[in-house]
Amino acid sequence: MFNLVIHNDEEIKSELDRMLWENKEVVKEAQRGEEVFADNQGWLDTEEWADNKSIYRLEMLSKEIRENADVFVLIGVGGSNNGARSVISALQKEGTPEIIYAGNTLSPNALNKILKRLEGKSVYLNAIAKNFETLEPGASFRVFRKYMYEAYGDAAAKRIIVTGTKGSSLERLCEEKGYPFLDFPWNIGGCYTAITNVGLFPMAVAGVNIRELVDGAHNMQKRLHIPELENNIAFQYACLRNLFYQKGYRVEMLASFEPQLRWFYKWWIQLFAESEGKDNKGVFPVASEFSEDLHSVGQFIQDGSPIMFETFLEVLEQQDSLIVEQDALEDGFDYLEGKDFRDINKIAYKATVMAHSRKLPCITIEIGSLDEYHFGQMFYFFQFACYLSCKMMDVNAFDQPGVEAYKEWMFDSLGKR
């Protein structure tokens, strides 16, 4: 189950119809794949990098690690981290290794804390980088490699798994040292790699059923590559974003009532900020954890500057249950007795949609349940929708010219040639 619901009035629906009609060619182009983006569209067909054979290898390798590791250190930043982290934080199985994220900070305080957590543990490490020049993972890899050799001597080699591009200097280095090597797809940019070795391997170590996840992504792929465009929900979502953008809304708030989605927001924010935020264009992506954040940003959403529209991520079938029981204490909450938090949470969602949609454009993406299959669907859905949204905004979804400015000065100051 994966639906898109528009909560506002009929006017928006008719404007959407017009927009869908006017942009039909955009989708057809995207479905075909574009020659000009050949270096960046390896994700369009999930079978290119998440075929049976690749998945099987990840399952075997991760099984070995699950059996031997207490801790699994993921060294990666941005796209080499957010996909795996969003799924692991929601779905990690009990009894699997603790996953620690490194390579995403330069803070000595944070790094020292991580080193301390490794003491006395059986550690495996996965360094992930497409272009192995990025500062944070590169510098961290040095620190943790040193730790591994001090702890395990030459036996460290088989505990260090590298995910890098084939033919790179990094691959040669792995051959020399005997590090297991996984392919980082040469034709996919960082934030589109969740459904490849980059995202799937750490997920598998955490006991996530990656076969189900790939299956969900593949199912969504089929659904978005049909010729009947009026039923294409990624196209609808991309059109809505552009419609709201044209009306002057510059911020999209992604929100759900399920705290398990906390790290998924980060993946989603990177995807849209990095793909769309260029040439002085783009909708700025932000996220909120409801109901908690209703007690902080809720006031602004309802009453503040009218700059944002809101996209709810709603999980239809909640697996968990907890009943509010009777209590002799007169605490004023008798009206909740016998109710399930699951239903109370759902009512809070409905009340929020009702209130917010009177002020700002609100849509909901409904997913059946929070499991591997639906994570796969969400990844593919948002990637394809983001690509369409960028095309409609006439920006290149796959480059990041805006991050060069600070890097240049930084590398100069650090004496890098």
Next chain:
Amino acid sequence: MFNLVIHNDEEIKSELDRMLWENKEVVKEAQRGEEVFADNQGWLDTEEWADNKSIYRLEMLSKEIRENADVFVLIGVGGSNNGARSVISALQKEGTPEIIYAGNTLSPNALNKILKRLEGKSVYLNAIAKNFETLEPGASFRVFRKYMYEAYGDAAAKRIIVTGTKGSSLERLCEEKGYPFLDFPWNIGGCYTAITNVGLFPMAVAGVNIRELVDGAHNMQKRLHIPELENNIAFQYACLRNLFYQKGYRVEMLASFEPQLRWFYKWWIQLFAESEGKDNKGVFPVASEFSEDLHSVGQFIQDGSPIMFETFLEVLEQQDSLIVEQDALEDGFDYLEGKDFRDINKIAYKATVMAHSRKLPCITIEIGSLDEYHFGQMFYFFQFACYLSCKMMDVNAFDQPGVEAYKEWMFDSLGKR
């Protein structure tokens, strides 16, 4: 050490001067305190609710808990949670009880996970609520109270500490049950309570030196209540926000290179979103963890829609150190050898300011070091600045009319009379 630095050109500085001049009366009014806000200005003088006697009581009570608890459950949401959490996540001392945050979610999945973590542990609980009608803490308090009585029988009572307003039904209930009771200031709204029992008690349980923190806040109070307005940094900050707002910027990005500040962002976001976001006005507060988020939102900040200005929080003296050592491997990072992450991180900050300030307004709030004293300074600084900023925008900093709409429908649906 606590400074404000403007990174952009001279033009902004001269506009700021004009604005400071034009708004002198605003500060004078705020310094005096306003009769109309009598119910909401208990925070203006830190000595009103964080005097020696109160602090001493918190120190004694928290000492007992530190000695006996494995886990301390904080039941609170928004202002009853964010202040304590921001300090604890940065400065908790080793060997103190694990702090678990409940009362901020309706998710049965999240609540069941917390219940599981309590098994076999010695648990203390602090329920915090000004108005004990808020759904999340009220419902959670029921769940965890039940747990406590099942685990400890009547001895549960002395493990349940309630922070509520004097004279409320909650206080009577504590007397009846024998729960230790702490004052929630009747004349302070949620997001201004960090430097009162609300924030200080959980911090003390985590081994934080609350005396230092109050000292920092008090020092900042003295600094912001001087008659020489040209040196008043809270006034400068409030004027800059309003200046950028008038120029059309609708988003403020708070960013630092220190991951320890992660939860402080949430406190800051609530403060500004809730105080300022009303009457269709306000700058929307968002936050980023650099350098990590340079790999996600960095592209948008530099190149996307020109809707935001940026406020860096920079810690001048880093306590921690970690050297990048020599490595036989030709990994391309030789240029970092012998360098300290502390300095690399600082260079990343400088490079980012240099790059971003060419595109958007950038300011930095510099703090001496990340310790109790400076947290106290930050709390008071931002509270006072936010109050001034709201006055200049002509909104009431202390009400939240915008959260009533969803609550009304929700309480109706839940059958609350």
